[in-house]
Amino acid sequence: MASQNDNHDVAQQLRPRCALLSRHKLRRTARQQVVVVRDHCVQRGVGERWMKDGGIKETDPLAMADTDYAGSMLASAYKPPSLLPIAKYRDKLLYTIETFPVTVLIGQTGSGKTTQLPQYLEQAGWCDGGKVVAVTQPRRVAATSVATRVAEEVRCDIGQEVGYSIRFEDLTSEKTRIKFLTDGLLLREALVDPLLSRYSVIMVDEAHERSLSTDILLGVLKKIRKKRPELRIVVSSATLQAEDFLNFFTDTAEAHDTSSPPGGSQGRIFHLGGRMYPVDIQYLEQPAEDYVERTLKTVFDIHSTEAEGDILVFLTGREEIDHVVEEIATRSQELHHQSQKLQPLPLYAGLSSDQQMYVFEPATPNTRKVVVATNIAEASVTIDGIVYVIDCGYVKLRAYSPSTGIETLTATPVSKASATQRAGRAGRTKPGKCFRIYTSSDYATLHEATPPEVQRSxxxxxxxxxxxxxxxxxxxxxxxxxxxxxxxxxxxxxxxxxxxxxxxxxxxxxxxxxMAELSIEPFMAKVLLVAPEFGCLSEMLSIAAMASLQGAVWFSHDGEKKASESARRKFAAEEGDHLTLLNVYQAFITKGKKDAGWCRNNYLNFKSMTRAVSIRNQLRRYLERFGIDVSESLAPSALRVGGPDIGEKIRRCLTTGLFSQAARMQPDGTFKTVNGGTTLHAHPSSLMFNRKADWVIFQEAMETGTKIFIRDVTKIEKAWLLEYAPSFYKVKQ
DNA sequence: GAGCACTGC
Incomplete structure (x- = not known):
């Protein structure tokens, strides 16, 4: 395998410095290009150039923002349930939930709210008569890991009394009384059971993250509540937003009566105590000219002046992270006097799960781990042993422009809530420190919270x-x-x-x-539903499944760009990316025999491909339920993709859904939108990156930096736009 | 020549 050879070469070069490491460690080391030696001579103390702050007070609700089981790969240190902070509030909590329809629960990391409260509710009889207690999570991994933990505590097999349900995985049964699920899935359940009548209590966990589906779920629950007064709603929030949540649910005449407490007879805010270690926060005295460079310096300052403990660095994206990881490795080499080593480790979603695993392994003896991460480490992934946090003050945020339909991905200053959450990552196991690469007056100008997704999607x-x-x-x-x-x-x-x-x-x-029922983007749902008319349903099912992977199809390895390019060329279809995706899918099903090794050889992501098969099956089941005949009789060999017939059918069919995202190639190889106002560039991952075309449709346009890239691009004829979307284009002309 | 993080009976 080419990647291993590459690693081996690097390992050879590193061998003299790493002689004491085991072979396994050596390979790891080589892959990360790390393990370096630091200098004792850096004299300046970190504190000298930093403004001090009082640190996070225990009463600061923002400091409590956390996910109990966010990290899928690393369970929190086990505490007997009876010792958890929530235990002493058991009776009071049950009384509150019994008395008030809505409870907003504020609890911090390890308070036990997610694992214990459902058990208390079950013990108190909320599951009598076949009712179920539901706990929603924004992420799949959280739903599965927390369900597994609770099943262990209850001593049942997962899927019996305690179960979970996420897309493609339903581990529940008739016996299930406590059910963990993603909030998106609970919303879908409402399509079948509009009053969610099987649930006696619905706990919406991590509501402060304000994901699109959490927000919509809360709105739907508010409606349901009016028709089901016996339903109990628990909103778990970890921020100052608690009052907003309470006001949202209890916004009635009574709430304006100042003589009654907030929430009136309808709701209460319940604070769970708990322990979080204090975090000492320090700011820059002067703004940094280059926050990446300043972040690097801070890493070395901490390393030379501060006591033991790992460092977590927040940066905005892959490019910055790779740069900083490399720089830490390089600069450490310049230092002498071996003592404690620095071990920089990158962490972002684009890494394979193997590569992500390294950040969870304890540092080798006499080594300080430096995890350099995106926002993934703010809520989704929890790493133990972090004592120092460096917060660059920025995050890349996605936003959707309603006027152009183009998405932007830009580095934006973090919110105060975000900054507090990041700082809190330093105080999980003992008192910690957070270094903010901005001044305290910069901090004062930050927004209180990140704008919720519903305002930018x-x-x-x-x-x-x-x-x-x-x-x-x-x-x-x-x-x-x-x-x-x-x-x-x-x-x-x-x-x-x-x-x-x-x-x-x-x-x-x-x-x-x-279209609403299909779990796929509206334009692709439309394409699927008209595909029978074009005689390409089977093919379109595969394309729809592949397209919803959103670019996670190819597995790219640094330094192997040429090899992966030529692998991709094997599947290339002249007509564009969608037909190429179809070729990939069909090869995976037939030649690939669903084989991980075959995927590796072709630089395909096996996990993504497996997911595509699941998505395709699910979509096919929906269509069959609609009474649409999904004939799979076309043997892939009879289907000459790239040939004139089926290829054109597919492209015409795609145009019926994607007509609003059309562009024309210019002589210089860029594209212009139909109204001619915007210049677009083919994304380097697209086949159209270095090919000629005239008119095209595309699935996604995203602005990063100064360019707008289009992805999943397919050639069409101009006449098709007028044929399939006459009213849309008449208006424009 | 390159894109933060999530998600759907």
């Missing part, structure tokens, strides 16, 4: 789902935070142009309601 999928839930007047839907009107208008226009909504913005039948 394409709302078409959500609007479609709300319509399917019977919420016709989406403009009056009770959003926790209202999205900008332009986002709503754009989403409605898009759904109308796809034929999902009629002139009165009502869901069309069967097209609109079926």
């Amino acid at each position: 394409n709302l078409a999928p959500i609007i479609l789902q709300l319509k399917a839930l019977g919420i016709d007047n989406v403009a009056r839907f009770d959003f926790l935070t209202s999205p900008p009107a332009e986002l709503m208008v754009r989403a409605l226009e898009l759904l109308y142009s796809l034929g999902a909504l009629d002139d009165y913005a009502r869901l069309t039948k069967p097209l609109g309601s079926r």
Whole structure:
């Protein structure tokens, strides 16, 4: 395998310095290009140039923001349930939930709220009569890991009394009384059971993260509550937003009565105590000119002046992280006087899970770990042993422009809530320190919280789902935070142009309601539902499944760009990326025999490919339920992808969903949108990056830095746009 | 020549 050879070469070069390491460690070392020696001579103390701050006080609710079981790979240190902070509040908590329909729970890391409260509720009889206690999580890994933990505590097999349900994995049974699930999945359950009637208590965990589906779920729960007064809602929040959540649910005449406590007879905020170690926060005295460089210096300052303990560095993206990891390795070599070593480790979502594992392994003796991470380490992944945090003050945020339909991904100053959350990562196991690469006056100008996703996303999928839930007047839907009107208008226009909504913005039948049911983006749902008319349903199912992987198909290795390029060329279809994806899928199913080794040889991500098979199966089941005949009779060999016939059918079919995302190639190889106003570049991962084309449609446009890249690009004919979207293009011309 | 993080009976 080429990658191993490469690593081996690097390992050979490193051998003299790493003679004492085991072979396994050596390979690790080589892959990370790390393990270096530091100098004692750096004299300046970190504290000299830093403004001191009082640190996070125990009463600061922001400091408590955390996920109990966010890290899938590393369970928190086990504490007997009876010793958890929540234990002493058991009776009071049960009384509050019994008395008030809505409870907002504030609890910090390790308080036990996620694992213990469901058990208390079950013991108190909330599961009598076949009712179920539901606990939602924003992430799949959290739902599975916390369910597994609770099943262990209850001493049942997972899927019996305690179970979980996430997409493609339902480990529940008729006996299940406590059920963990993703919030997106609970929303989907509401399509079948609009009042979520099997649940007696619904706990929405990590609500402060304000994910799109959490926000919508809360709005739906507020509606359900009016028809089900016996339902109990527990919102677990870890931030100052607790009062916003309470006000949201109890916003009635009574709430304005100043003589009654906040929440009136409808709700209460419940503070769980708990322990978090103090974190000493230090700011820059002067703003940094180059925060990456300043971050690097801070790493070495900490290493030379501070006591033992690992460092967690927050940066914005892969490029910065790779640079900093390399620099730490290089600069450490310049230092002499062997003492404690520095071990920089990168952490971002784009790494394979093997590569991510390294950050969870304890540092080798006499070594200080420096984990250089994106925001993934803020909530999704928890690493033990961190004593120092360096916060660069920025995060890359995604936003959707309703006027252009283009997404942007830009580095933005973090919010105060985010900064507090990052700092808190230093105080998990003992008192820690947080170094902020900005001044305290910069901090004062930060927003309180990151704008929720509902204010910066394409709302078409959500609007479609709300319509399917019977919420016709989406403009009056009770959003926790209202999205900008332009986002709503754009989403409605898009759904109308796809034929999902009629002139009165009502869901069309069967097209609109079926689109809502398909767990796939609206434009692709439309494409799938019209595919039978084009005679390419089987192929389109594969394309839809592959396209929803969103670029995670190819496995790229540094230093092997050429090899992976030529591997990709084997699957290339002249007509563009969608047909190439089809070729990949069909090769995986037939030649690949669903084989991990075959994937590796072709630089394909095996996990993603397996997921594509699951998605395809799920989509096929939906279509069959609609009564659509999914004929799989076409043998892949009979299907000459790249040939004129089926390829054109597929491209025409794609145009019926993607017509609004069309562009024309210019002589210089860039693209211009239909109205001619915007210049687009083919993303280097696209086949169209170095090929000629005229008109194309694309699935995604994203602005990063100064360029706008389009991904998943397919050639079409201009005439098709007018043929399949006459009203859309008449308006424009 | 390159993109933060999540997710769907």
